Amino acid sequence: MHIVVCVKQVPDSAEIKIDIETGTLIRAGVPSIINPYDHFALQKAIELKKAHKCKLTVISMGPPQAKSVVQLGLALGADDGILLSDRAFAGSDTWATSYIISKAIKKIGKIDIILCGMQAIDGDTAQVGPGIAQHLAMPQVTFCEDIKIDSKKIIVRKLIDDGYEIIEAKSPALFTMIMPKDFEPRYPAFLDIHNSLEKPYHQWSMCDIGAQEQYIGLKGSPTQVDRIYPPPKREKAEMISGGVSEAVEKIVDIFEKENFLKI
Amino acid sequence: MPSMDTISRELMLDSLRNYAKKNLFHEFLREKDANNEFPAEILKEMYDQSILGVHLLLIPKEYGGISGGTFDVYRVCEILARIDLGIATGVFATFLGTDPLSVGGTDEQKEKWMTRIAKENLLVAYAATEADAGSDLVNLRTRAEHVLKNGKLIGYKLTGNKQWISNGGVADVYSVLAMAPGGSSWFMVEKGTEGFSPNKHEDKHGIRLSNTAGLSFDNAYIPKENLIGGVEGQGLTQAQAVFGYTRVMVAAFGLGAGWEALEVAIKYSQQRIQGGGPLSDKQGYTHKLIVPNAVNLEAARAYIEEISERLDGGEKGLQTEGAIAKYAATESGNKTAEDAIQALGGYGYTKDFSVEKIKRDAKITCIYEGTNEVMEMTIFRGRWQEHLKTRGRYYIDMADSLQSLHLESPEVGADLAALAARALAVIMEECRAQRLTRHQHITFKLGKLISLAELAFIFAKRAAAVEYTETIKFDRNVWQAMSRVYAKNAALQIAAEGIALILGAAEKDIDLAEALNFNTIQALQKGLISDMDLIASKLKDTFKAK
Numbered sequence: 001m002h003i004v005v006c007v008k009q010v011p012d013s014a015e016i017k018i019d020i021e022t023g024t025l026i027r028a029g030v031p032s033i034i035n036p037y038d039h040f041a042l043q044k045a046i047e048l049k050k051a052h053k054c055k056l057t058v059i060s061m062g063p064p065q066a067k068s069v070v071q072l073g074l075a076l077g078a079d080d081g082i083l084l085s086d087r088a089f090a091g092s093d094t095w096a097t098s099y100i101i102s103k104a105i106k107k108i109g110k111i112d113i114i115l116c117g118m119q120a121i122d123g124d125t126a127q128v129g130p131g132i133a134q135h136l137a138m139p140q141v142t143f144c145e146d147i148k149i150d151s152k153k154i155i156v157r158k159l160i161d162d163g164y165e166i167i168e169a170k171s172p173a174l175f176t177m178i179m180p181k182d183f184e185p186r187y188p189a190f191l192d193i194h195n196s197l198e199k200p201y202h203q204w205s206m207c208d209i210g211a212q213e214q215y216i217g218l219k220g221s222p223t224q225v226d227r228i229y230p231p232p233k234r235e236k237a238e239m240i241s242g243g244v245s246e247a248v249e250k251i252v253d254i255f256e257k258e259n260f261l262k263i
Numbered sequence: 264m265p266s267m268d269t270i271s272r273e274l275m276l277d278s279l280r281n282y283a284k285k286n287l288f289h290e291f292l293r294e295k296d297a298n299n300e301f302p303a304e305i306l307k308e309m310y311d312q313s314i315l316g317v318h319l320l321l322i323p324k325e326y327g328g329i330s331g332g333t334f335d336v337y338r339v340c341e342i343l344a345r346i347d348l349g350i351a352t353g354v355f356a357t358f359l360g361t362d363p364l365s366v367g368g369t370d371e372q373k374e375k376w377m378t379r380i381a382k383e384n385l386l387v388a389y390a391a392t393e394a395d396a397g398s399d400l401v402n403l404r405t406r407a408e409h410v411l412k413n414g415k416l417i418g419y420k421l422t423g424n425k426q427w428i429s430n431g432g433v434a435d436v437y438s439v440l441a442m443a444p445g446g447s448s449w450f451m452v453e454k455g456t457e458g459f460s461p462n463k464h465e466d467k468h469g470i471r472l473s474n475t476a477g478l479s480f481d482n483a484y485i486p487k488e489n490l491i492g493g494v495e496g497q498g499l500t501q502a503q504a505v506f507g508y509t510r511v512m513v514a515a516f517g518l519g520a521g522w523e524a525l526e527v528a529i530k531y532s533q534q535r536i537q538g539g540g541p542l543s544d545k546q547g548y549t550h551k552l553i554v555p556n557a558v559n560l561e562a563a564r565a566y567i568e569e570i571s572e573r574l575d576g577g578e579k580g581l582q583t584e585g586a587i588a589k590y591a592a593t594e595s596g597n598k599t600a601e602d603a604i605q606a607l608g609g610y611g612y613t614k615d616f617s618v619e620k621i622k623r624d625a626k627i628t629c630i631y632e633g634t635n636e637v638m639e640m641t642i643f644r645g646r647w648q649e650h651l652k653t654r655g656r657y658y659i660d661m662a663d664s665l666q667s668l669h670l671e672s673p674e675v676g677a678d679l680a681a682l683a684a685r686a687l688a689v690i691m692e693e694c695r696a697q698r699l700t701r702h703q704h705i706t707f708k709l710g711k712l713i714s715l716a717e718l719a720f721i722f723a724k725r726a727a728a729v730e731y732t733e734t735i736k737f738d739r740n741v742w743q744a745m746s747r748v749y750a751k752n753a754a755l756q757i758a759a760e761g762i763a764l765i766l767g768a769a770e771k772d773i774d775l776a777e778a779l780n781f782n783t784i785q786a787l788q789k790g791l792i793s794d795m796d797l798i799a800s801k802l803k804d805t806f807k808a809k
């Protein structure tokens with residue numbers, strides 16, 4: 001079996017700041033990390049690889065420094081790594097991004113399982129995984145918490161609002177992984193990082209994967225971000241205590257005072 | 264050995280940081296510190312090849328290591344020091360302990376010991392110091408006597424005592440300096456060797472998580488294969504050969520400890536409201552306790568990076584440079600930690616905040632691996648030779664190159680760094696002419712002034728480069744403001760202290776103000792406060808309190 005896991009480099013959201021005046025993200029000085037959901041997907045993929053002797057490819061799209069998350073995958077146990085990097089990819093929205101990744105996966109050849117994180121913590125769209133499946137005309141299961149291989153079947157545990165579903169799928173299929181609360185990310189030892197430099201690694205451009213220019217980058221992106229801004233800060237809340245009718249009276253008073261109600 | 268690519272190095276640092284985040288939080292370290300306890304299990308994990316394997320950094324690839332370069336070692340040491348300087352010392356002792364072997368070992372010895380250290384995750388100790396042999400190893404008393412069999416040398420018997428040896432009570436292998444009939448020599452000694460025993464763990468001011476113990480040797484038999492290099496009398500040369508980069512490691516310790524304390528203070532200052540506003544907005548506070556420390560630490564970083572790159576590029580020795588790096592970074596680290604306590608006021612003085620411990624820990628960096636006074640002496644000796652050899656041109660040439668740098672990049676303070684170098688040249692020449700270096704005080708002070716001038720030089724040079732440092736957290740204009748502030752201070756301090764030194768010792772009356780360009784140095788102080796304002800505000804933005 002051949003598993004492909006998709007990973008993204010994101011700014012560490014714990015450290016992200018927004019420039020209030022310009023409404024843009026301040027990225028200078030903010031460390032980059034692997035998207036935590038992808039980290040979980042990667043670890044699951046490595047477990048599968050170990051248990052079933054699968055081949056594991058880790059793939060990422062991003063600027064040259066995103067090589068870091070690919071190498072992390074290699075150091076943790078993936079067999080080969082691919083970085084999709086090209087100036088022409090810049091500005092791609094989730095649609096264009098999933099098109100680019102799907103073209104790369106087609107180039108890889110026959111694969112059986114694609115794992116993605118549920119969403120990336122910088123955009124929170126949760127669209128790229130499903131987008132890839134769509135471009136590849138492949139079945140997909142989203143929000144998986146666990147994945148197992150049982151002879152030819154793939155069995156996942158998918159979270160739903162009030163519980164979970166166990167779903168069986170046939171390969172090839174794509175799964176997006178949520179991250180359990182108790183997930184403990186693993187980091188590679190020094191020697192593994194060092195040895196990962198000897199594993200196969202490729203950087204592919206638009207031409208390498210045969211992507212068409214009109215479908216990628218800003219031009220190929222149907223979504224355009226208007227602006228980013230932090231939600232306005234709420235004023236201090238006032239807690240109202242007392243019995244129901246007393247409280248209602250107080251609330252109505254406030255409404256009147258603040259001109260919320262025109263009676 | 265060249266260093267790794269930035270991405271691989273950053274991945275290692277991330278692994279190290281994440282390990283610390285999970286295992287080495289403040290309460291844990293505080294408890295071990297209070298109990299004077301060596302966290303054996305932590306060191307074992309950090310050496311475990313499948314968890315971290317930090318010790319592999321200094322072991323060549325052919326023996327199962329990863330052949331890290333000096334730049335890698337500097338970065339890892341900086342992060343280790345930010346975590347805990349005691350644990351850092353435990354790792355460092357292994358680095359140090361393998362050095363005599365790397366420098367002087369025969370191929371068979373390297374193969375045997377390095378492979379074992381790598382594969383068996385061995386803790387190593389480096390044992391040079393004795394009761395009467397500290398800064399000066401000439402009075403080494405530990406003896407290594409020949410053991411003969413049928414008239415042929417088969418080994419040595421070691422007798423004597425070592426003192427304050429890091430990992431002394433817990434190491435698996437020791438490199439021990441002893442006086443053999445042919446002169447001082449290094450020996451590899453295994454734990455459990457008959458006649459050898461470690462003494463009790465010392466009760467220390469700081470780095471209490473580092474095991475420090477004396478070693479006793481009483482006719483301990485060491486086979487002759489364990490004489491490093493196989494030839495007696497190479498001990499001091501082997502010890503000297505690596506000072507360039509071992510001192511870079513301790514320099515990185517100073518840098519890491521200093522930044523850790525400073526970051527706590529910067530964050531604290533944004534939350535502490537006194538006098539109607541946060542302390543971070545008060546110049547009397549920031550421009551005394553925060554900004555000068557950030558500037559000094561970053562000047563030291565620039566210097567450490569420069570030297571690391573040169574060592575990685577294959578230059579040998581660099582002992583004077585190693586001494587400058589160690590001296591500047593550890594003096595700044597120690598001062599920063601002290602100021603961080605002050606910055607936190609009463610809170611800083613309690614053990615609830617980490618700065619109190621960092622301050623106790625940081626002090627050791629001024630003492631071990633050559634005390635900072637010995638560094639001043641070493642720096643002076645190294646550069647005095649250059650001054651004589653070049654007939655006084657050494658710092659004039661440096662000033663000239665800074666002057667041309669200033670024409671290309673007028674914003675890095677190279678004009679002031681040039682004045683600093685020029686003033687130093689004048690002072691050294693005056694000392695020569697008046698034979699003032701017979702005063703030890705003057706030579707040590709010159710060591711300090713040399714360090715100031717050289718840091719100003721390197722800081723300006725690196726701040727002018729497009730790619731500054733991978734650790735960058737600030738915009739380029741902040742580095743440049745820092746470089747300007749450093750150079751302003753260096754020029755002023757060199758001129759002022761130089762005057763005090765020379766006039767304090769000289770017999771004739773002289774007026775040095777003109778020769779030192781005192782007026783220009785004075786005029787160029789312009790803009791100092793606004794540069795400091797900029798740095799203060801950027802530090803606040805970069806290290807935002809949560």
Ligand SMILES: Cc1cc2nc3c(=O)[nH]c(=O)nc-3n(C[C@H](O)[C@H](O)[C@H](O)COP(=O)(O)OP(=O)(O)OC[C@H]3O[C@@H](n4cnc5c(N)ncnc54)[C@H](O)[C@@H]3O)c2cc1C
Pocket residue numbers: 356388389390391392396397398399426427428429430467470475627630631632633634635636637
């Ligand atoms: C926690 C700790 C860990 C250590 N780990 C190790 C280790 O792993 N291996 C090891 O071999 N050693 C180790 N040491 C020893 C350390 O390297 C020595 O303490 C250091 O070299 C200084 O020697 P000393 O303590 O004898 O001080 P001294 O040399 O006696 O110095 C005392 C003071 O005199 C000054 N001084 C010394 N010589 C001169 C001079 N010629 N002119 C003017 N002033 C001078 C010094 O700067 C200092 O201020 C450790 C020490 C400590 C405290």
